[in-house]
Amino acid sequence: MSVRRFVGANSRDVMRQVREALGDDALIVANRRTEGGVEILAMADEAVDHFEPSPPSPPPSSPTSEVAFPARDSDPLQEMSERLLREMQEMRELLSQRQSTTDAPTSAAADDSYSRLRQQLLSVGFSQELSEEVLAELPTSLAQPEADSALVMEWLRGQLMARLPVLKEETGFFDQAGIVALVGPTGVGKTTTTAKLAARFVMRHGTRPVALVTTDSFRIGAHEQLRIYARLLDTPMYALDAEQPIDELVGRLQGKQWVIIDTVGMSQRDQRVIEQIAHLQGGQTSVRLVLLLNAASQPETLEEVVLRYRQAARAAGAEINDCIITKQDEAGRLAPVLDIVMRHGLRVLFGSYGQRVPEDMAVADPAALINQALSTPLGQERDSAAAGRPPGAHSVSLPRWSRDVLGQGRRLSSVLTRLRERIVGFSALESVWDIASLPGVLHDKRLDALLASEPCAGKGLGMAWYPRRNERGCDWSMPDIGLDVDGGLLALTSLQHRQPAGWQSRLLRQGESMGAAVHLLPALPDPATLAWLEAQHLTWVTLVAASQRVYCQGERYALRQLFTDSPLTHHTDLRFRGQTMQLWHTHMAVEDAAGTSLLAWYGEVRDPENSKCIARRYWLTPARLGVDVRSLLVIQLQSEGVSSLTKRAWQQLKASDDGEVSTEIRLLMASGIAAVAVHLDVANDAAAIALRSDLLRLLGTTRKRRDTAMLGALVHAFMARDAIRQLSSVSREGLV
Template identity: 45%
Template structure:
């Protein structure tokens, strides 16, 4: 039986392959989800029929050993039976009936045997896949994270859609990836100086014995070392614990600061008003279990006047967490104190970790901080004041958490996952919107930080939901050159401009905007609408030099003589994509570039991504002159698929003859080549935006579409770790397994920004309060 195996990214793709190879009448034997997508086992219908025919023939023609001979009793009976016609007909009829039944039985047994063989093979494949899965890099990473104390829920969230690059990666690379994911989700205090300089009123809250009094003294000491003792005051409301007041008074006397004691149920507004001249007030509150019924009332009193109004000087609540506590206990503490704090008018301002020196594993407390979005300010690891209090450092904390030795005897085991992609998707959804929200926050924050102009794209996207008149009124500010340059502050500068033909893109009535590239030839999200630029080639180049300070001009045709002189005088470099029929003079004769390629000298071979594929670019060059006598260098590029070496494209360029080519020149060549699909990608984004609504300003729509296309192209091209992480997050939004390509990443970006809008509308359950949106 000739069974063929087909694998596609989804069921539709696999069935398309089956029809192409075996026709519409193909017999599908099985289908299942595999690592690469969907696997289908099928065979041609005619082969199935031939197989049955061969079985019939074998049934009607018994083996030689079973055929009767002249000496056999069967032969004698048969010979005598031939003498009677009626008996002969009866014998023939009985033989046919027996033969038909025998053939049917043989076919059934044959099909059962084939099915058994097929199922046995599949079970062996499943068993092998199961063993491979248990020993895979991601499985080992999962065990490592669980062993470090991170909870099942967070681990599953991290590993829901890992980058494809990790599937066969080394364990260290996978661990580095997980460290980046955790770091991106862990909020910490970034600027202690700003916090202490601003001051305010802080209340340390938390369970009994977590170290609030000692931490109060440590915080006061850090302030005193920076600003002196005059600007700080300590307040204690812990009248339950014996000696609590006296302990804080000893610390205050050593630091030279004021200390005030209040009963636990006494109002704070009068004392805080009395201490208005103090820049920093730290309140040491009474410790309460998260299960104490009085907790909500105590938290509510922090910051309220007797009338119930909010205090004029708000009290910021810092929750102290014992890093050595069990994860379930920490989860309950944070949940209870956060609900009480919200009910009192504001969420917890942040958290301080205590007893790090007593904690064998930090995974649990890191997990809690991440899942609850709790910003870590400080960590305490001893009793010395103020030495044993440090600013929370996410990298150091995660290094310590992930370096926990051995496996934990109390680490939860991951639940067995089902085989179907739909059930996995339902499990993912059941983990809650907060998990998805954290992934969105991480992706958005990374894109803002790494791609110049992404924040501008977000602003433009937000305008799409406004009425048309409002869109047009706010568009001017988005297009202002001064405000756009601000999006480059502290980020990559614009190094080159990619100019497109002035004619409209096929299928639409607009010309492609001018696009910005950084020094590595990578896209920025800063498109410039072509129809708003000055008229004339030289005027536009002068604008580019004066407004953006760019030196490289990547052009769509060879510039004229006047333009080339202008570029030379302004110390600008140009590179022009030209056609194979363009002519240069070499060896005293005119040749087309297609003809001249045969005499070009090889230069180098580069790797790149071209329209969603890994490719090799072989470059060669040839000196020559233009018709007006100006010396130029002709460049020739042959692009081949990395896996199959199949040729994908040929390209031709002209450039001024300016000495030996360097890395910057190679990057310019590659940039012009790999971005030649941006008009098509922008057109696709333009069409997708139509679904938002019919009343969109065309300029705003084009601005958003071209920026989206630029970001999608950048993500496909970028080889950095951050891009790998963002790609995994984005592709996870689409569900299932999708091959990486600019068009797929464009779809994912549309999902990302749409989901962002939804979270903003519903408030993000605290995400918006953290400034994530």
């Protein structure tokens, strides 16, 4: 169908002709006024894609044709309309091509794990901000389309659980004496939650130490509701007036150990929220604030509640770090409230899901909460589209730069929390860093107290001992490192100069006080110590020199001679000096000069890509243990890398503290970070892989050697932790 021409006396008349001929969807290509009225060129909309322009006019045959009036086909209006239509066709084709190009990768990407997980997180109600933050850490092996969906979901749950701080156990809340105030908007369930908490406390400690307090003088019958609960629990109830100082109330409580305050419910937009929290914090008595969040509220409302109440707390010189999720049974989906809790770094104490006191409340369980959130069938896109906003958008939010900093703070808090849970002694290592920030006159005293209260250097499997000499180029000797039950290195090392003299005394001390049963020795001990180890039936491995003499079939050999022609037939994968290597080894039955049955070992650390020998080692082990000690050979080899990393960390710390930190503290800090770096470098479980990825992402740079990269990331994490603590700008729960 081509362009048609319509002429009428006026615009109304000509448009009537167009509608009658082409319908209401006709496309007006051009129009102009003529002596006879109005002329319009139009065509049906669906004919644009099938439009064929008029053939060009033949060239003029004479000067006669040049002066003649132009033919109809060469009408300027007609030519312009055809040109516009051609451009319209080209534009449609271009848009069609771009759409097909865009759709192809989208449909393909929809098949990979990243896209599926992102879609799932958004659909259940997690924000776009948190979803992208979580999925940025998706391992490459799990991002492939063929990745096992069960493993992918397990990884996702683990990532979300790691970002959800919770109360570890109920005793941590109820066994701390003090005053707790529940704050939050109206109707969030503060009075019922007050009764539930009081009932749980009474069940643990009885009625005598507890008291209930209300500040709600606005709602009719508010006092009576709490008084009924108090009567049922057989606990006293007090009313705190708006002008009454909190210290005056404390004086009336007659030594109650645990006091819970049911505050007035106020909208987050009510300016009196600041006055209320300032009133609670106005005396000499410290009041712990707990924010109640209604799981059934809209995400925008929850976001505003957290922001406004935290602002009010800061204005009063207080903090809100804890929350209780209420009305879980009324919420269509749980992800929005969990999303806000994670993004703002709040710790969830309890979850409330009904009116029964105290049954309908439980300590927050990360696995259960995340599973419930992910299994919600409702979709956020549908709700967001209905509200006219993109998925994950919130009407009230922090500035972009603040969200970025909070995101870094959440990642740092998550990393530190998982390090505490994974590595024995990590909390003690953090305490060493805390001592380093104190005045120098306090260092020795505080360190003595810490080491006396934290004898974790050998807790678990045993000890990796280091040579009794100063490290090359250093004025300190490498501390010894404890091993956990899986052979992983502990974070709090053992300073050599604080140990008794003599191998037997040191081994005896570790065995009696800390239960160390495995000893990885840097050199062959004296015969008396060796005899003692055998008499105690302890497990031991010792490095020896190639020139070490042993007896084999009655003949005396140096180990180098003994293994000259021995083929290396067995190999084990390991991490050595930050790289993936293989330990090729063999062994032989021998005896020492005293006739003790031993196994002599020879091993070569080889590059698996080119079989190049990187290092050679010789060991002696008890014959009674057989070949089961092979795993200990690997552990000892991997622990060798701690020395070089400790030197690197020592230099970084010394440059940063300007020599104001004592040698002992700096050495514990450096060796502890190095031990943690090696612990994470050699581990290959899923949790360790995720933790490594998160740590390296904190550093923001990549290095060839993973162990040095881990060391740099840990130093960065500790320094960031200290800076944040000093500024007091991030939740104390995750970082202190």
